[in-house]
Amino acid sequence: xxxxxxxxxxxxxxxxxxxxxxxxxxxxxxxxxxxxxxxxxxxxxxxxxxxxxxxxxxxxxxxxxxxxxxxxxxxxxxxxxxxxxxxxxxxxxxxxxxxxxxxxxxxxxxxxxxxxxxxxxxxxxxxxxxxxxxxxxxxxxxxxxxxxxxxxxxxxxxxxxxx
Numbered sequence: 001x002x003x004x005x006x007x008x009x010x011x012x013x014x015x016x017x018x019x020x021x022x023x024x025x026x027x028x029x030x031x032x033x034x035x036x037x038x039x040x041x042x043x044x045x046x047x048x049x050x051x052x053x054x055x056x057x058x059x060x061x062x063x064x065x066x067x068x069x070x071x072x073x074x075x076x077x078x079x080x081x082x083x084x085x086x087x088x089x090x091x092x093x094x095x096x097x098x099x100x101x102x103x104x105x106x107x108x109x110x111x112x113x114x115x116x117x118x119x120x121x122x123x124x125x126x127x128x129x130x131x132x133x134x135x136x137x138x139x140x141x142x143x144x145x146x147x148x149x150x151x152x153x154x155x156x157x158x159x160x161x162x163x
């Protein structure tokens with residue numbers, strides 16, 4: 001079973017690419033990760049960890065979603081055309097670090113929503129006709145796949161901003 005915690009977090013600057021992506025074509029989303037790190041290095045920037053997937057809007061798992069693929073940095077900086085910079089907001093977050101790599105994420109998200117409800121915690125979301133809009137939902141990959149090829153051993157952190 002995954003353990004959940006509530007953590008107070010400071011804002012986190014990032015550089016990244018905002019896009020619409022689909023789970024069925026996740027390789028297109030992931031293709032931005034090496035480009036981000038290369039552009040960051042070319043601009044003299046230093047990453048502060050693994051890639052962060054920021055989810056902004058999702059209707060169903062089969063529908064396209066609005067997402068930002070980003071890399072945490074010490075301070076906002078420009079790294080070139082096609083890249084954005086921004087801040088993951090500060091606040092209280094519901095956090096999980098599940099075992100099992102990316103293949104368990106669907107289950108973990110459902111468990112997090114259920115756990116939050118039982119604890120009386122409200123996630124910072126807006127439900128609209130075009131889907132759920134998050135004010136802060138992230139997945140950060142803490143393991144470098146080049147160093148650990150076994151996906152089931154990858155460390156991932158899932159975080160939801162609380163209202």
